[in-house]
Amino acid sequence: MLVNFKRVTTLVSFIRRCSTLSKSLPELTKDRYPNIKRGDYAELNQNHLDYFHGLLGQNRVLSDPSDCEMYNIDFIKGVRGYSQCVLKPQTTEEVSKILSFCNQHRLAVCPQGGNTGLVGGSVPVFDEIVLSTSLMNNIISIDNISGVVVCEAGCILESLDDVLREKGLMMPLDLGAKGSCNIGGNVSTNAGGLRLLRYGNLHGSVLGIEAVKANGDVIDCLSTLKKDNTGYHLKHLFIGSEGTLGIVTKVAVHGPSKPKSLNLALLGLHSFENILQTYERAKNDLSEILSSCEMMDERSLDVVTSHLKLKSPIGDFPFYMVVETSGSNEKHDEEKLNAFLEGVMSEGIVADGTVTNEPGKMRAIWDLRERITEGLLHDGYLFKYDISLPIKEFYSLVPKMKERLGSDASRVSGYGHIGDGNIHLNISVPEFSPDILKKVEPYVYELTSTYKGSISAEHGVGFRKPPYIHYSKSENAISLMKDLKKMMDPNGILNPYKVLPS
Structure with a gap:
C-alpha cells in the first residue's frame, strides 16, 4: 500500500503562516543572541548549488531569498536564520546523497519538517542549508491486525490520523499543530501531546526507524515488531535527538484502535487545589477510560476568547479543565463520566461544567485549549x-x-x-x-x-x-551525549548550535 499526500496545507494552517510572515520580521538570531558564534563551516557557493540542482532538479532547490524566508523563521517568531538554500528531497537515497556531499564539503544542515517547534530547533541559526522533509510524505503500509503504520517522515500528523481512522485505528499522538507538523519532527522531538496520559510518549509507540547519518549512511532499524531485543535499541538514539545525530526518513508507529465512544467535559474551578483534587478523582473514578486531562488558567483562556473570538460554553473562573474519556461502550462510559461529574460538583470541587459527545461541540472545546499559542502571539x-x-x-x-x-x-x-x-x-x-x-x-x-x-x-x-541543559542532566550525562554526537557526526554538520551546550 502506498498513499501519497499532496502538500496541501489546511486553510487554518495557511492563514496562520501568512499571518506570521506578514508582520515585521524578528531580528536575526546572530544579532539577538550575539554570544553564539558561527561554526567553522563552508559557505554556500555556486558549485554546491550546481550539485544540488543536478540531484534534485530546479524546482526542489530553493535559493531565492523570498522563497527561503518562511524556512528561516520559527512559528513564534523568536529566532531567524539567513539560509540561502532549501533542499526538498523525496527519497531516502536523495537525503543520503545530500548529507554525504554536505559532510564532505563541511556544509552545515538544518533538518526541518512542519516547522511548528517552539524552541528554535527547526530553523537555521546562521546560514545552514535547510533540508525539508515535506515532500517525503508517503504512507508505505498499514497492517490492520497489528495496527502498525509505516510511513515517511514528511507525513502530516493529522493526515496520518485521518487515514488510520478509516481503518478503525488512530495515531497515538494528538497535538494542536497536527494540521502542519510532520511525524519525523514529532519523533525527533519525542512529542507528547494531549493524550500522553493514555498512550504515553512516542518512545513507546515508535517500533522502528530509518535514519540517515551525517556521512550519508542509512541506518535501517525499521522494525514493525513490538518485541525486538536484538542488541542496542538504536532507534532511541534518534527519538528526541532533534536531528543532531541523524535525519529520520521513515518511521513505524503502532496505532491503537479508534475508540467507539468519546466524551468531553469542560470544567470551571476556583483554585489549583481543586485542579489537583479533580485530577485525582478522575484517575480513580474514570481509570481505564480516561484519555486526556488538561488545565488552563483564566489568562490562557482569555487569549482565545478575546484575540481569536472563540466562545466558552461556561462562565468565567480562575481555572479550567478539559477531561476526555474514550472507550468501547457508550452507555458505560457516559454513566462513569456522569457519576464522576456529579461527585466533584456536589462536593464543591468543580464549580461548573459542560459535557458533550457531539463532534462539533467537542471540536469547539478542544479549540479553546489547542489554539492558546496562536492567541498568545497576538499579545x-x-x-x-x-x-x-x-x-x-x-x-x-x-x-x-x-x-x-x-x-x-x-x-x-x-x-x-x-x-x-x-x-x-x-x-x-x-x-x-x-x-x-x-x-x-x-x-x-x-x-x-x-x-x-x-x-x-x-x-x-x-x-x-542548550546553555541550561545542566539543570536537568548531570555533567557525566552531558559528556556522554557529546561523545555520541562526535562519534555519529564528527564534523558537526547536523543541526549545529542545538541540544548540546557549546
Whole structure:
C-alpha cells in the first residue's frame, strides 16, 4: 500500500503562516543572541548549488531569498536564520546523497519538517542549508491486525490520523499543530501531546526507524515488531535527538484502535487545589477510560476568547479543565463520566461544567485549549517555556514569574497536561527585550531545578535551551551525549548550535 499526500496545507494552517510572515520580521538570531558564534563551516557557493540542482532538479532547490524566508523563521517568531538554500528531497537515497556531499564539503544542515517547534530547533541559526522533509510524505503500509503504520517522515500528523481512522485505528499522538507538523519532527522531538496520559510518549509507540547519518549512511532499524531485543535499541538514539545525530526518513508507529465512544467535559474551578483534587478523582473514578486531562488558567483562556473570538460554553473562573474519556461502550462510559461529574460538583470541587459527545461541540472545546499559542502571539513577543514539574508543583512557576516580572510582562499564564506534569509557561511582552530575557533566564530554569523538574518536557532543547541543559542532566550525562554526537557526526554538520551546550 502506498498513499501519497499532496502538500496541501489546511486553510487554518495557511492563514496562520501568512499571518506570521506578514508582520515585521524578528531580528536575526546572530544579532539577538550575539554570544553564539558561527561554526567553522563552508559557505554556500555556486558549485554546491550546481550539485544540488543536478540531484534534485530546479524546482526542489530553493535559493531565492523570498522563497527561503518562511524556512528561516520559527512559528513564534523568536529566532531567524539567513539560509540561502532549501533542499526538498523525496527519497531516502536523495537525503543520503545530500548529507554525504554536505559532510564532505563541511556544509552545515538544518533538518526541518512542519516547522511548528517552539524552541528554535527547526530553523537555521546562521546560514545552514535547510533540508525539508515535506515532500517525503508517503504512507508505505498499514497492517490492520497489528495496527502498525509505516510511513515517511514528511507525513502530516493529522493526515496520518485521518487515514488510520478509516481503518478503525488512530495515531497515538494528538497535538494542536497536527494540521502542519510532520511525524519525523514529532519523533525527533519525542512529542507528547494531549493524550500522553493514555498512550504515553512516542518512545513507546515508535517500533522502528530509518535514519540517515551525517556521512550519508542509512541506518535501517525499521522494525514493525513490538518485541525486538536484538542488541542496542538504536532507534532511541534518534527519538528526541532533534536531528543532531541523524535525519529520520521513515518511521513505524503502532496505532491503537479508534475508540467507539468519546466524551468531553469542560470544567470551571476556583483554585489549583481543586485542579489537583479533580485530577485525582478522575484517575480513580474514570481509570481505564480516561484519555486526556488538561488545565488552563483564566489568562490562557482569555487569549482565545478575546484575540481569536472563540466562545466558552461556561462562565468565567480562575481555572479550567478539559477531561476526555474514550472507550468501547457508550452507555458505560457516559454513566462513569456522569457519576464522576456529579461527585466533584456536589462536593464543591468543580464549580461548573459542560459535557458533550457531539463532534462539533467537542471540536469547539478542544479549540479553546489547542489554539492558546496562536492567541498568545497576538499579545506581542512571547517567552514560552515547556517544563515538567511534580504535579503538586505544576502551577508554582506562574505566580512566581508574575511577581518577579511585575509590570514588565503584559501577561503571565500557564496551561498544559496536568496528567503528566507538563506545564506550558507563557510570558507575553510588547516586544523582545534583552533585559527582560535576563530576568527570566536562567531564573525560570533554576526554579525548575529546585522543584526537581525538567527544563524541557516535549518540545525538545532546540536552540534556546542548550546553555541550561545542566539543570536537568548531570555533567557525566552531558559528556556522554557529546561523545555520541562526535562519534555519529564528527564534523558537526547536523543541526549545529542545538541540544548540546557549546
